[in-house]
Each structure stands twice: as C-alpha cells, then as structure tokens.
Amino acid sequence: MNPSNLTGHRFFVFSVKLAGLLYSLLCYLFFLLTVLYLIGFLAGIGAPKDINSGPGITWPLAVLVDAILITLFAAQHSGMARKNFKRWWVRFIPATLERATYVLSSCLVLTLLFVLWQPIATPVWKVESPWGKGLLISLFWLGWGVALLATFLISHFELFGVKQALYAWRKLIPEKPTFKSPWLYKLVRHPLYLGFLIVFWATPDMTAGHLLFAILSTFYILIGAHLEEKDLVESLGEEYQRYQQEVGMLAPKRNHTKGH
Template identity: 60%
Template structure:
C-alpha cells in the first residue's frame, strides 16, 4: 500500500475515508427507509401516515418537497457546481457530499410528507395483489443491480475515498454497457419507476409522489444525458440512437 509518511496527509486520508463511510451508511439507511416509506412496510412513518390537512395544502407541501429533492439532486450533479464545491472540499469527497445531502433532503421529505389517504385505485384480487407486490420488489432489485453493474461504491462516493486513502490515482470514466444497460440507457430509473408505481393500493398521496418523482426522473435523465454526450461524444450519441432511455426498444437499429 503506497501511503506517504507525511502524518498530516495520512490523517487527511483517514478522515476522508471515515467521512465517506459515514455518508455511505447514511445513504444505505435512507434507501432502506425509502423502500419502507413507499411500500408502507416496517418504517414508523410511511407515505400514507401522518396527521391530515386539507388536500390542496397537502399537495402544495408534497410538491415543494419533490421540487426540493429534484433541484438539489440535479444542481449538485452539474459540472459547474462540482467545480465550485471543489474550492471547499477535496475532490474525492465531492460524491460523498452529494450522497449525504441527497439523503438529508430525502429525510426531510419523509418527515414533512403530508398524506392524502383517499383511494385512487385498489386491487383486491389475490393474484393481482401478489403480482404488484412482486413488481414492487423487482423494481428495487433492478435499482440495486443497476448500481453494481456500473460501480456501486464509486456511484455513492466510497471508492473515491478508498483510492485516496491508498494513494491510487483516479481513473478516467470508461464507457460500458453491461447487461441491463444493453436494454435501456437508464435501468436505475426504470427500477425506480416500477417501484414507485407498483402498488395494489394507490392513494392520492402515493399518486402525487409517483407522478412527481417520475417527472423528475425524466428531467434528470435529460440533464445527465447532456453531460454524458459531452463526456463520451459520438459514442454516446450512437448509444442513444440504438437503446431506449428507460423503455427497451422493440425495433433496434441494425449496426
């Protein structure tokens, strides 16, 4: 392991690794809570829990919470913001900070979310309920798999801190399309969409959440794709022409 003998630099790397580890653990807890929040399982407050207020007020509050998440999530992912943030924190900690703040914003959403328990749809047939429950868990499984198909620990900031601790140079991004990425460009978003919509009991509050987050996912995907075109150029443009964004294409162009 190539760690220089300078105690200050070694201490900075250890602190950076500890910070990124804490950010990653915060993300894990928040992600697990999100599953319970949307699926109304285990967690102390889910999407249909809480004191009731007039539905226009609830829609307004919930809409602001979704917008807050979308603005934070997209703004911090832009290159200009990353350059600004680099003046205050080391570059290897940038992704961890992004993950931490995203987790905090989601925590605020869980805390302040206003339920609207009126039923939009409800499925009572046993097989249909089982099918929708299965789709819910399939969606989250796709989300998890999609993160590992690229680089799970790099996506959530831990790899950068480990590389800094080991004094390993950061590698340039490599364009790859493993497994699910051959079917859709954003399997992560596809998994979220399935998980947000697959429920046997869709309340109005859940519908507001699913609609709002779906709109954000498509907007966020457009911003992300713009950055990917800048990063990978013609290769990514060709990928866009061949593979659907979140829905597989039935008639893919021949190479």
C-alpha cells in the same frame, strides 16, 4: 525538512485521508439507512411514518407541501450533479469527497421529505385480488432489484462516493472513465431510473398522496435523465450519441441491436 517534521507531515496527511475515508463510509451507511426507510415509506412496512400515515392537513395544502418537498429534492439531486456546480463545489471540499457529500445531501433532503410529508389518503385504486396484489408487490421488489443491480453493473461504490476516498487513502490513481454498457444497459440507457419508476407505481393500494409522489417523481426522472444525457453527450460525444440511437432511454427499442 527535518525527520521529525517529515514524520509529522506524513501522519497529518495519513490522518486527513483516513478521515475522508471514514466520512465517505458514514455517508454510505446513512445512504443505506435512508434507502431502507424509503422502502418502508413507500410500502408501509416497518417505517414509523409512511406515505399514507400521519394526521394530515387539508388536501390543497398537502399537495402544495408535498410538491415543494419533491421539487426541493429534484433541485438538490439534479443541481449538485451538474458539471458547473461540481467545478464550483470542489473549491471548498476535496474532489475525492465530492460524491460522498452529494450522497449525504441527497439523504438529508429525503429525510426532510419523510418527516414533513403530508398524506392524502383518498383511495385511487385498491387491488383486492390475491393474484393482482401479489403481482404488484412482486413488481415493487423487482424494481428495487433492477435499481440495485444497475448500480453494481457500473460501479456501486464509486456511484456512492466510497471508491474515490478509498483510492485517495491508498494513493491509487483513479481509472480513466470509459464508456461501457453492461447487460441491463444494453436494454435501456437508464435501468436505475427504470427500477425507481417501477417502485413508485407498483402498489396495490394507490392513494392520492402516493399518486402525487409517483407523478412528480416520474416527471423529475424524465428531466433528470435529459440533463444527465446532455452531460454524457458533451463528455463522450459520438460514442454516446450512437448509444442513444440504438438503445431506448427507459424502455427497450424494437430495433435494438447488440454490440456495446
């Protein structure tokens, strides 16, 4: 290869890697905006449309539409995370962009949920006490804090696909995956899911639509955690099985022991 062709090839490779990095950063930015909207959607703060707003339709049809939307998110979010799908998917996209594309897909499905969600405004409970209301609002924000902290305790930017593209751009060799259980992961195996469960249920103004969202989302989290753990046992073997015996999935075990 002559020098000019070699220079052109290097420039092309550099451009492709830079494009991948920019793509992953844009996916991450979209994720941040989606999460901010989800906060407003559930809390009724600042979102043009929240979980209880909109013209609404008859409640049986609203239940059907909302159940389909959550099922669609569950199918996408869990299905694309499975190893068999990943092995098939990386035949069409670079492996370094697989996670960012997964994050983008999840955000698009969530956006669809925001747009098409049908409110069911029938009140289930409404806490009027300032102390009770303050407690539930505090729990809501605590849940978000737990979820955010859980991502940083493992690898926040790897979880959302930025680190993979950055490593490819800088020609770094990815670190070999190792099992670790820092801080919150010594209390429960899935603190991220626990944070979301708190977020979904902690509201002083629970409507039938919000309750439907909380129930179906809880059901999905339980299924998703089970599927994720099957993959973890397959990849980590006895090490993860011991972890399962010692640490509760979503609540601390009474006989919890330290030492991970």
